[in-house]
Amino acid sequence: MKQFFTNQLQTLKSTPKTLLLTYIIIYFCWGLGMNQFGAEMEIARFSYWWQVITCYILYMVPISILLKEYSFFNQYAYGLVAMGILEFLGYWLQTSYVYPNNILDQLFNPQNFSLGMALFFALYFPAGNWLVAKVHRLIF
Structure with a gap:
């Protein structure tokens, strides 16, 4: 188990800074947009704007990086677990x-x-990884 976590941490540490910055910018903008959309449509919203940072950047970006080499289905499946936990805790x-x-x-x-919400937001992992890869290749 210790080896597993060490490998995951190494994967995160070895992520190129340009790729990490691309994730942060895209996920931050995406999070702000979705939070605004949820509020405007009166569906759901974060209680505080800065939760975009904690959820999208500090939670979702590392998970996305760890999942980026998996197939679409596996990214979605693991993302569903991650988002289920996040959604449950957010409402609880x-x-x-x-x-x-x-x-x-x-x-x-x-x-x-x-x-x-968990089923929908689990799509962020494969979709986000696809978008970040496209943008990163385009720019860098």
Whole structure:
């Protein structure tokens, strides 16, 4: 187990700085945009704007880097676990706000809201890795 974590840490440390910066910029903008979209559409939002940094940069970027070499399906599957934990904790700790009777509640019912959010946001890992790779290749 110790070897596993050592290998994962080494993968993160060996990530080129230009690639890491590309992840940070893209995920930060993506997070701000999604938080704004969720608030404007009255679906859900972070309780504090800076949670974009903790969730998208400090949580999702390292996971994306660790998953980037996997297939789409494996990135999605592992991402689903990661996002399930994040969504559960966000609503349980009330650091995320869900607007009552939002469009997703009406469509799927409130009991399925956080599951639906986890299923959707798990796509960020394969989609984010694809986008970051394209942008990084284009620029660098």
